[in-house]
Amino acid sequence: MAQWKGWRKVLTVLAFIGPTLIGILIFSIYPILFNTYISLTNRNKFHPNPDCSVGLTGILEPTCWAVFREHASAGIGEPYRLKEPLFGNYADLIGQFFTGPVLLALAKILACFVPLIIAGPINKRLDRQLDRAVQPRMVTLTAIVLGILLAFALNVKDAIALITGSGDFIVVNFSTILYVLICIPLFFVVGLGLALLLNVPDLPGRAFFRVILIVPWAASNVAIMIALVWKFFFQEQGTINQLLALIGLTGRSWLQEPATAWFVIVLANVWMSYPFFMVTILGALQSIPVELYEAAEVDGASWWQRLMSITLPLLRPAIIPIIVLSSITTFQMFGTVWAITGGGPSRGAGTPGATDLVMTYAYKQVFQTQAYARMGAFAIIIFIMLFAAILYSLRISRITKGAYE
Amino acid sequence: MSRQTKPTVTTVSRQQRKKEEELSQPAPQAAHPERFLGEKKSSSAARRKTKPITRVFQLVVAILATLFAVYPVWFVILASGRGSGRLLTFNLAGMFIPLEWTFENYQIMLFQEPLLTWMRNSLMVAGLTTIACLCIATSAAFAFSRMRFYGREWGLVLFLAIQSFPGVLSLVPVAQLLTAIGGYGKLWGLIMAYTSGTLIFCTMNLKGYFDTIPIDLEEAAMIDGCGPVQSFLLIALPLARPALAVTALFAFMVGWGEYVLASVLIPAPPTRLTAMVGLYKMANDINIPWGHFAAGAVMIIIPTLLVFLYLQRYLEGGLTLGGVKG
Numbered sequence A: 001m002a003q004w005k006g007w008r009k010v011l012t013v014l015a016f017i018g019p020t021l022i023g024i025l026i027f028s029i030y031p032i033l034f035n036t037y038i039s040l041t042n043r044n045k046f047h048p049n050p051d052c053s054v055g056l057t058g059i060l061e062p063t064c065w066a067v068f069r070e071h072a073s074a075g076i077g078e079p080y081r082l083k084e085p086l087f088g089n090y091a092d093l094i095g096q097f098f099t100g101p102v103l104l105a106l107a108k109i110l111a112c113f114v115p116l117i118i119a120g121p122i123n124k125r126l127d128r129q130l131d132r133a134v135q136p137r138m139v140t141l142t143a144i145v146l147g148i149l150l151a152f153a154l155n156v157k158d159a160i161a162l163i164t165g166s167g168d169f170i171v172v173n174f175s176t177i178l179y180v181l182i183c184i185p186l187f188f189v190v191g192l193g194l195a196l197l198l199n200v201p202d203l204p205g206r207a208f209f210r211v212i213l214i215v216p217w218a219a220s221n222v223a224i225m226i227a228l229v230w231k232f233f234f235q236e237q238g239t240i241n242q243l244l245a246l247i248g249l250t251g252r253s254w255l256q257e258p259a260t261a262w263f264v265i266v267l268a269n270v271w272m273s274y275p276f277f278m279v280t281i282l283g284a285l286q287s288i289p290v291e292l293y294e295a296a297e298v299d300g301a302s303w304w305q306r307l308m309s310i311t312l313p314l315l316r317p318a319i320i321p322i323i324v325l326s327s328i329t330t331f332q333m334f335g336t337v338w339a340i341t342g343g344g345p346s347r348g349a350g351t352p353g354a355t356d357l358v359m360t361y362a363y364k365q366v367f368q369t370q371a372y373a374r375m376g377a378f379a380i381i382i383f384i385m386l387f388a389a390i391l392y393s394l395r396i397s398r399i400t401k402g403a404y405e
Numbered sequence B: 001m002s003r004q005t006k007p008t009v010t011t012v013s014r015q016q017r018k019k020e021e022e023l024s025q026p027a028p029q030a031a032h033p034e035r036f037l038g039e040k041k042s043s044s045a046a047r048r049k050t051k052p053i054t055r056v057f058q059l060v061v062a063i064l065a066t067l068f069a070v071y072p073v074w075f076v077i078l079a080s081g082r083g084s085g086r087l088l089t090f091n092l093a094g095m096f097i098p099l100e101w102t103f104e105n106y107q108i109m110l111f112q113e114p115l116l117t118w119m120r121n122s123l124m125v126a127g128l129t130t131i132a133c134l135c136i137a138t139s140a141a142f143a144f145s146r147m148r149f150y151g152r153e154w155g156l157v158l159f160l161a162i163q164s165f166p167g168v169l170s171l172v173p174v175a176q177l178l179t180a181i182g183g184y185g186k187l188w189g190l191i192m193a194y195t196s197g198t199l200i201f202c203t204m205n206l207k208g209y210f211d212t213i214p215i216d217l218e219e220a221a222m223i224d225g226c227g228p229v230q231s232f233l234l235i236a237l238p239l240a241r242p243a244l245a246v247t248a249l250f251a252f253m254v255g256w257g258e259y260v261l262a263s264v265l266i267p268a269p270p271t272r273l274t275a276m277v278g279l280y281k282m283a284n285d286i287n288i289p290w291g292h293f294a295a296g297a298v299m300i301i302i303p304t305l306l307v308f309l310y311l312q313r314y315l316e317g318g319l320t321l322g323g324v325k326g
Helices: A006-038 A055-060 A066-071 A088-098 A100-111 A114-128 A136-153 A156-164 A168-198 A206-212 A215-233 A239-246 A258-286 A290-298 A303-331 A335-340 A358-369 A372-404 B002-024 B033-048 B052-080 B104-112 B115-146 B152-163 B167-181 B187-212 B216-223 B228-239 B241-257 B260-265 B275-283 B290-322
Strands: none
Touching: A006 A055, A006 A372, A006 B115, A006 B152, A006 B167, A006 B187, A006 B228, A088 A100, A088 A168, A088 A372, A100 A156, A114 A136, A156 A168, A168 A206, A168 A258, A168 A303, A168 A358, A168 B052, A206 B052, A215 A239, A215 A258, A215 A335, A215 B052, A215 B241, A215 B275, A215 B290, A258 A303, A258 A335, A258 B052, A290 A303, A303 A372, A335 A358, A358 A372, A358 B167, A372 B152, A372 B167, B052 B290, B104 B115, B104 B290, B115 B152, B115 B187, B115 B228, B115 B241, B115 B275, B115 B290, B152 B187, B167 B187, B167 B260, B187 B241, B187 B260, B216 B228, B228 B241, B241 B290, B260 B275, B275 B290
């Protein structure tokens, strides 16, 4: 379709993509540009209003445009202006992170994972040898023990304390990454287990279970309602405590203690997200040729061996993209956490609560503290991180796709 | 896991024995290949037979999982049928089976609270978002799939980049923009925000589907004198119907279930809220019994569930067809 050229082509293409481009320009690109600009100013609750005579402000603030002047809010307070120094907000957020001791602490934590990383290639090499002197399982176990020993030797507890002491941004990012690291394996294990179960060909009521186990996925369209139900379960006077009382146990205030509040937000997220994994894995399971299992059975492989050596490796191309995808969505999790704990339990005014993730923290900062400029910088940093993650995930899914076909 | 391993291991070893016996049986099989095949089939059918203990274990897991999956929804249904001061039951059976049932909460929600108005608002927002999104995105998806123009690859990367900008953090500029054009606190402002928010997803999804439609048909049409507009409207669009349906459903679900944008862009008055925001406020209001919220939530959740479950197989198919990968 590329034979035509010149103005006609330009006009046709524009007619096709024009409306989309305009929508995206106004509601997606403009907010990003505006955020970038705001992140360089000192806009906050004391300096909320634009000064339309300043060049860029006059262009970027819609209320400064002549057409929309009538809607401009006649606010009080001084107008905001560019921050001195220009990147002051960024320095506030992550400045403390890039200092010697904190980076050293980070290096210490990463060092604890080195044995596990080394164990991977060793295991791979061992796998190729027919007469194994050492079992791969032992290598992994040794690596884990070594990692734990290293953690004690390098005093990782202090290192973590040092990092979490270096600013709210770092704390929140740390707990969000931890949340992702807890949630994703759980999604995977629950999803895989149920997919294997549904893949049993003569399971009674298989079709029924297949539909009923997807209910959470369907309900995740109205996630906020379900989150409110989870909140009700774990309230002080909620269902769980009622159940505990019935069997003679005293309940606890689940949402007021950091550990149990974490448990609740993880549980609610697992409930909502495992069907996606289950359905994807089930689809991939059905594309694995049966002959492989038959051959393995003839060779006398146990259920576990078949799972580890046939099922999981062949599921890889299907699993990796969805793991990356749901890592990104879990990182951006807002509604569920907001509805259940609201970021709490509180750890003192002005500091992020125990279950404050990146988005809930940012939301609070914007709408309760009105720290617009700081949160502008926050948004830009998160944006860069997520974009890098997405580009990386595209690369991975392209690679695995190549392996699949 | 380990509990499941054990019985299966024994099954395998038993099967193995069976297999060995089978293998140790001499020649006739080889002499009659057909019979051999038949026997093999029956042996594989026998192998499929699971040991009772494994079966029981599988069923227990399945039932527990079902309980986990359905209980939150089931609980809302139960709570919606209990009378107002009796939300908490001290009866174990009452937590799973409706021992009593009243429509009191439903009546209050339908006739005293503005639930119907909220649902109408939500339906309007979701419906118009879907229509607007499809009208705008389909042609762009077609262009990105079929036409080669300067900046096409960059456009796709740009789409991805924009999608990775966290929505919560662009709330302030969007709210400001809508304030400036007078759409703040109005349904049409929310519709505009939703439409542009789902545009990228719709475009990418539809583009993925257009990519899978062979171009030959359109080429044949162009030889016959079709322009790009005609080949889009007459050839590609009818072929893309399944993907259009899936995309429409997704856009609708976004408009129907979204909470954050709606709560910021239309905070008041009560008659203009969407269902999610209205019910959220209700659930967190100590003065309103939770049963009322439950009744409202049931009326929101159950239709969503039914529609989604009914169309679910098409959704999976459509998504893999559309190839929203990454």
